[in-house]
Amino acid sequence: MIRRLDNTKHTVATQIYDIFQASYQIEAALIGIAYFPPLARTIDDINAAQTQFYGYFEEQELAAIVEISMQDTVLSIESLTVSPAFFRKGIARKLLCFVMEEYPFSRALVETAAVNAPAIALYKKQGFVAVKKWTPAHGIEKVAMSISSTEHS
Template sequence: MITKLKHHDERTAKQIWSVLQSAYRVEAKLIGREDFPPLFRTVADIKAAKSDYYGYVESNDIAAVIEIEIVKQHLEIHSLVVDPRHFRKGIADKLMHFVLNEFDVTSAMVETAVVNNPAIRLYKKHGFIERDRFTPAHGIEKLALSYFKY
């Protein structure tokens, strides 16, 4: 079941943080970087976020989290992670379908590491197209993808 998470709540923020940490450790290994910036996010960062968090909850356990922000029908996906214990269950696909169809959005944007092929395949499956490649100060080459609903 997909539900909006009350990320300002300490307990919920800790649960979100735990899922983010587990998933981002796998991604850091995939990219070959121990100093992966998302791993430095804190519970306080999550509690203070202006964005919204939605979780895929299975047996009272948060199996996956998507962090989004919607401004004037434009969706920005700040993060999408699945707890490694729940990989290969189609949960990320369900979260993508949810955010693209549940809200009145006409466009969307997401960024991921250029070498994160599983994420890139997921986004392309949902109609995202490559927009830009760039390398921020942390040195991890990234890919920006855009989505337009017609």
């Protein structure tokens, strides 16, 4: 089941934080880096975020989270994380499809590390295409991917 998460509640922000930490530690290892900016995000940061959070629940357990924002008709996938206990179950795809159906968009955007092959494969399967590669100040090469509403079926 997918439902909206109220990140302004401390207990919910803590649950989001815990999944972010577990998932991003694995992503940092995959990328092969010691400093991974998403790991620096605090419970207070999540609690104060102006983005929308949705959780995927397996029975009563929060298994995955998608964080989004909308600006005009552009849907931005800010984060998509799955608890390691729930990897390889298609949950990330379900969350991605959910937000793309729930939020009418002209374009959807996502960014990930250029070496994050599992994430890139997920987005490509959903029709996203790479539109930009760059290396920000933190030194981790990133790729931006995009899909228009007309390309989304």
